[in-house]
Amino acid sequence: MSYSVGQVARLAKVTVRALHHYDEIGLLEPSERSHAGHRRYSDTDLDRLQQIRFYRELGFPLEEIAVLLDDPAADPREHLRRQHGLLTERITKLQEMAAAVQTAMEARRMGIDLTPEEKFEVFGDFDPDQYEEEARRRWGDTEAYAESRRRTAAYTKDDWQRISTAMDALHARMADLLDAGAPAASPEAMDVAEEHRLLITGSSYDCSHEMHACLGDMYVADPRFTATYEAIRPGLAVYLRDAIAANAARHGA
Numbered sequence: 001m002s003y004s005v006g007q008v009a010r011l012a013k014v015t016v017r018a019l020h021h022y023d024e025i026g027l028l029e030p031s032e033r034s035h036a037g038h039r040r041y042s043d044t045d046l047d048r049l050q051q052i053r054f055y056r057e058l059g060f061p062l063e064e065i066a067v068l069l070d071d072p073a074a075d076p077r078e079h080l081r082r083q084h085g086l087l088t089e090r091i092t093k094l095q096e097m098a099a100a101v102q103t104a105m106e107a108r109r110m111g112i113d114l115t116p117e118e119k120f121e122v123f124g125d126f127d128p129d130q131y132e133e134e135a136r137r138r139w140g141d142t143e144a145y146a147e148s149r150r151r152t153a154a155y156t157k158d159d160w161q162r163i164s165t166a167m168d169a170l171h172a173r174m175a176d177l178l179d180a181g182a183p184a185a186s187p188e189a190m191d192v193a194e195e196h197r198l199l200i201t202g203s204s205y206d207c208s209h210e211m212h213a214c215l216g217d218m219y220v221a222d223p224r225f226t227a228t229y230e231a232i233r234p235g236l237a238v239y240l241r242d243a244i245a246a247n248a249a250r251h252g253a
Contacts (some may be wrong), residue, residue: 001042001043002031002040002041003040003041003042003046004038004039004040004041004044005020005030005038005039005041007041007045008041008049009043011039011046011048012053014049014053018183020136022049022052022062023039025062025066026066027044027047027062027065027135028052028100030042030045031045033043034160035233039152043155047076050070051065051069051076051079052065053081054083054087055068055083056081057087058083058086058087060204089132095231120163135251163199163203166199167199169194170192170195170196170199171229171232171236171240173190173192173231174189174193174196174234174236174239174240174243175232175236177189177192178235178236178239178240180231184239184242184246185242185243185246189243189246190243190246190247190250191247193212193240193243193245193246193247194219194246194247196212196240196244197209197212197247200212200215200237202222209247209248209252210248210252212247212248213244213248214246215244216240216241216242216243216244217241218242218247219237219240219241220237220238227239
Protein backbone atom coordinates (compact mmCIF):
# COMPACT_ATOMS: atom_id res chain seq x y z
CA MET A 1 0.00 0.00 0.00
CA SER A 2 1.22 3.50 -0.74
CA TYR A 3 0.15 6.93 0.44
CA SER A 4 -0.02 10.34 -1.20
CA VAL A 5 1.91 13.27 0.19
CA GLY A 6 -1.33 14.73 1.54
CA GLN A 7 -2.23 11.52 3.33
CA VAL A 8 1.23 11.29 4.88
CA ALA A 9 1.08 14.92 5.99
CA ARG A 10 -2.20 14.25 7.79
CA LEU A 11 -1.02 10.98 9.31
CA ALA A 12 2.30 12.31 10.55
CA LYS A 13 1.01 15.79 11.44
CA VAL A 14 3.59 17.54 9.30
CA THR A 15 3.16 19.97 6.44
CA VAL A 16 3.31 19.01 2.80
CA ARG A 17 6.03 21.62 2.44
CA ALA A 18 8.13 19.81 5.09
CA LEU A 19 7.75 16.52 3.20
CA HIS A 20 8.84 18.20 -0.03
CA HIS A 21 11.86 19.62 1.80
CA TYR A 22 12.78 16.22 3.24
CA ASP A 23 12.64 14.82 -0.29
CA GLU A 24 14.76 17.62 -1.73
CA ILE A 25 17.56 17.16 0.81
CA GLY A 26 17.45 13.36 0.56
CA LEU A 27 16.25 12.80 4.12
CA LEU A 28 12.99 11.11 3.10
CA GLU A 29 12.66 10.21 -0.55
CA PRO A 30 9.34 8.55 -1.43
CA SER A 31 9.74 5.01 -2.70
CA GLU A 32 7.33 5.47 -5.58
CA ARG A 33 5.97 7.97 -8.06
CA SER A 34 2.57 7.88 -9.66
CA HIS A 35 2.17 7.93 -13.46
CA ALA A 36 1.67 11.67 -13.12
CA GLY A 37 4.93 12.01 -11.18
CA HIS A 38 3.34 12.53 -7.76
CA ARG A 39 5.09 11.28 -4.65
CA ARG A 40 3.84 7.99 -3.17
CA TYR A 41 5.07 6.79 0.24
CA SER A 42 5.35 3.16 1.37
CA ASP A 43 5.00 1.74 4.88
CA THR A 44 8.80 1.65 5.05
CA ASP A 45 8.87 5.35 4.23
CA LEU A 46 6.42 5.97 7.06
CA ASP A 47 8.69 4.06 9.45
CA ARG A 48 11.56 6.33 8.46
CA LEU A 49 9.37 9.41 8.88
CA GLN A 50 8.45 8.24 12.36
CA GLN A 51 12.15 8.06 13.23
CA ILE A 52 12.64 11.55 11.80
CA ARG A 53 9.79 12.91 13.92
CA PHE A 54 11.17 11.29 17.07
CA TYR A 55 14.62 12.77 16.52
CA ARG A 56 13.19 16.18 15.64
CA GLU A 57 11.21 16.22 18.88
CA LEU A 58 14.46 15.51 20.68
CA GLY A 59 16.08 18.53 19.04
CA PHE A 60 18.34 16.80 16.53
CA PRO A 61 19.09 18.85 13.38
CA LEU A 62 18.05 17.37 10.05
CA GLU A 63 21.63 16.85 8.92
CA GLU A 64 22.45 14.76 11.99
CA ILE A 65 19.24 12.77 11.63
CA ALA A 66 20.22 11.88 8.06
CA VAL A 67 23.61 10.62 9.23
CA LEU A 68 22.04 8.53 11.99
CA LEU A 69 19.38 6.98 9.79
CA ASP A 70 21.68 6.30 6.86
CA ASP A 71 24.30 4.53 8.93
CA PRO A 72 24.43 1.04 7.33
CA ALA A 73 25.42 -0.49 10.65
CA ALA A 74 22.45 1.01 12.51
CA ASP A 75 19.72 -1.29 13.76
CA PRO A 76 16.18 0.20 13.68
CA ARG A 77 15.64 -1.22 17.14
CA GLU A 78 18.72 0.62 18.33
CA HIS A 79 17.21 3.90 17.13
CA LEU A 80 14.11 3.17 19.17
CA ARG A 81 16.15 2.23 22.24
CA ARG A 82 18.18 5.43 21.94
CA GLN A 83 15.09 7.57 21.48
CA HIS A 84 13.30 5.89 24.36
CA GLY A 85 16.24 6.53 26.64
CA LEU A 86 16.55 10.18 25.63
CA LEU A 87 12.81 10.79 25.97
CA THR A 88 12.69 9.08 29.36
CA GLU A 89 15.53 11.27 30.61
CA ARG A 90 13.78 14.39 29.31
CA ILE A 91 10.43 13.40 30.85
CA THR A 92 12.03 12.72 34.22
CA LYS A 93 13.86 16.04 34.19
CA LEU A 94 10.77 17.98 33.12
CA GLN A 95 8.65 16.30 35.78
CA GLU A 96 11.18 17.22 38.46
CA MET A 97 11.40 20.80 37.21
CA ALA A 98 7.63 21.13 36.82
CA ALA A 99 6.93 19.89 40.33
CA ALA A 100 9.55 22.21 41.79
CA VAL A 101 8.30 25.23 39.86
CA GLN A 102 4.67 24.58 40.78
CA THR A 103 5.29 24.29 44.50
CA ALA A 104 7.72 27.22 44.46
CA MET A 105 5.38 29.60 42.66
CA GLU A 106 2.31 28.53 44.63
CA ALA A 107 4.18 29.03 47.88
CA ARG A 108 5.34 32.48 46.85
CA ARG A 109 1.88 33.43 45.62
CA MET A 110 0.31 32.36 48.92
CA GLY A 111 2.94 34.19 50.93
CA ILE A 112 3.98 31.15 52.94
CA ASP A 113 6.80 31.88 55.35
CA LEU A 114 8.71 28.71 56.17
CA THR A 115 12.00 28.15 57.88
CA PRO A 116 14.87 27.17 55.58
CA GLU A 117 14.61 23.58 56.83
CA GLU A 118 10.88 23.46 56.14
CA LYS A 119 11.36 24.95 52.69
CA PHE A 120 13.63 22.16 51.63
CA GLU A 121 11.55 19.52 53.37
CA VAL A 122 8.44 20.57 51.46
CA PHE A 123 9.96 21.63 48.16
CA GLY A 124 12.91 19.30 47.79
CA ASP A 125 16.09 20.89 46.49
CA PHE A 126 14.36 23.77 44.68
CA ASP A 127 14.47 27.21 46.33
CA PRO A 128 11.16 29.08 45.97
CA ASP A 129 12.72 32.40 47.02
CA GLN A 130 13.97 32.96 43.48
CA TYR A 131 10.36 33.63 42.42
CA GLU A 132 9.65 36.22 45.12
CA GLU A 133 10.76 39.17 42.99
CA GLU A 134 8.80 37.94 39.99
CA ALA A 135 5.64 37.49 42.05
CA ARG A 136 5.94 41.00 43.42
CA ARG A 137 6.62 42.44 39.98
CA ARG A 138 3.64 40.73 38.36
CA TRP A 139 1.06 40.95 41.16
CA GLY A 140 2.53 43.13 43.90
CA ASP A 141 0.26 46.12 43.20
CA THR A 142 -2.95 44.09 43.04
CA GLU A 143 -5.51 43.72 45.82
CA ALA A 144 -5.47 39.98 45.30
CA TYR A 145 -1.75 39.82 46.07
CA ALA A 146 -2.19 41.95 49.19
CA GLU A 147 -5.16 39.87 50.32
CA SER A 148 -3.20 36.67 49.77
CA ARG A 149 -0.34 37.98 51.90
CA ARG A 150 -2.72 38.95 54.69
CA ARG A 151 -4.73 35.73 54.72
CA THR A 152 -1.81 33.34 54.49
CA ALA A 153 0.60 35.10 56.84
CA ALA A 154 -0.16 32.61 59.60
CA TYR A 155 -0.12 29.49 57.40
CA THR A 156 1.95 26.62 58.72
CA LYS A 157 3.65 23.85 56.81
CA ASP A 158 0.65 21.61 57.53
CA ASP A 159 -1.71 24.22 56.11
CA TRP A 160 0.27 24.39 52.90
CA GLN A 161 0.47 20.63 52.59
CA ARG A 162 -3.30 20.34 53.09
CA ILE A 163 -3.96 22.89 50.33
CA SER A 164 -1.40 21.29 48.04
CA THR A 165 -2.99 17.86 48.53
CA ALA A 166 -6.43 19.25 47.73
CA MET A 167 -5.11 20.94 44.59
CA ASP A 168 -3.34 17.76 43.48
CA ALA A 169 -6.61 15.87 43.87
CA LEU A 170 -8.42 18.38 41.66
CA HIS A 171 -5.71 18.14 39.02
CA ALA A 172 -5.96 14.34 39.09
CA ARG A 173 -9.72 14.46 38.63
CA MET A 174 -9.39 16.85 35.72
CA ALA A 175 -6.74 14.59 34.15
CA ASP A 176 -9.07 11.60 34.54
CA LEU A 177 -11.82 13.50 32.69
CA LEU A 178 -9.34 14.32 29.93
CA ASP A 179 -8.38 10.65 29.65
CA ALA A 180 -12.03 9.65 29.55
CA GLY A 181 -12.63 11.95 26.58
CA ALA A 182 -15.02 14.28 28.40
CA PRO A 183 -15.22 17.66 26.61
CA ALA A 184 -13.69 20.57 28.50
CA ALA A 185 -17.10 22.25 28.39
CA SER A 186 -18.85 19.21 29.89
CA PRO A 187 -20.66 19.71 33.21
CA GLU A 188 -18.20 17.36 34.91
CA ALA A 189 -15.12 19.32 33.78
CA MET A 190 -16.74 22.67 34.56
CA ASP A 191 -17.66 21.45 38.04
CA VAL A 192 -14.03 20.54 38.75
CA ALA A 193 -12.97 23.93 37.39
CA GLU A 194 -15.40 25.59 39.79
CA GLU A 195 -13.95 23.60 42.69
CA HIS A 196 -10.50 24.77 41.55
CA ARG A 197 -11.67 28.40 41.71
CA LEU A 198 -13.29 27.91 45.11
CA LEU A 199 -10.12 26.32 46.50
CA ILE A 200 -8.14 29.39 45.46
CA THR A 201 -10.80 31.64 46.98
CA GLY A 202 -10.87 29.69 50.21
CA SER A 203 -7.12 29.40 50.63
CA SER A 204 -5.68 32.60 49.22
CA TYR A 205 -7.79 35.41 47.73
CA ASP A 206 -11.22 36.12 46.28
CA CYS A 207 -10.86 34.61 42.81
CA SER A 208 -13.68 35.82 40.57
CA HIS A 209 -14.66 33.89 37.48
CA GLU A 210 -13.03 36.60 35.36
CA MET A 211 -9.79 36.32 37.32
CA HIS A 212 -9.97 32.54 37.17
CA ALA A 213 -10.23 32.71 33.38
CA CYS A 214 -7.10 34.89 33.33
CA LEU A 215 -5.30 32.28 35.43
CA GLY A 216 -6.37 29.62 32.96
CA ASP A 217 -4.87 31.63 30.12
CA MET A 218 -1.63 31.94 32.10
CA TYR A 219 -1.45 28.18 32.59
CA VAL A 220 -1.03 27.90 28.82
CA ALA A 221 0.87 31.12 28.08
CA ASP A 222 3.52 30.66 30.78
CA PRO A 223 5.74 27.68 29.85
CA ARG A 224 6.50 26.95 33.50
CA PHE A 225 2.84 26.47 34.37
CA THR A 226 2.31 24.56 31.13
CA ALA A 227 5.16 22.20 32.04
CA THR A 228 3.56 21.60 35.43
CA TYR A 229 0.28 20.44 33.95
CA GLU A 230 1.84 18.59 31.03
CA ALA A 231 3.86 16.57 33.54
CA ILE A 232 0.59 15.46 35.15
CA ARG A 233 -1.04 14.56 31.85
CA PRO A 234 -0.17 15.67 28.28
CA GLY A 235 -2.75 18.18 27.12
CA LEU A 236 -3.92 19.03 30.63
CA ALA A 237 -2.86 22.70 30.53
CA VAL A 238 -5.09 23.48 27.54
CA TYR A 239 -7.88 21.24 28.85
CA LEU A 240 -7.89 22.98 32.25
CA ARG A 241 -7.84 26.41 30.62
CA ASP A 242 -10.78 25.51 28.41
CA ALA A 243 -12.75 24.03 31.32
CA ILE A 244 -12.11 27.19 33.36
CA ALA A 245 -13.21 29.38 30.44
CA ALA A 246 -16.36 27.28 29.93
CA ASN A 247 -17.15 27.49 33.65
CA ALA A 248 -16.67 31.26 33.62
CA ALA A 249 -19.02 31.55 30.66
CA ARG A 250 -21.55 29.32 32.44
CA HIS A 251 -21.58 31.81 35.31
CA GLY A 252 -21.95 34.76 32.98
CA ALA A 253 -18.36 35.97 33.24
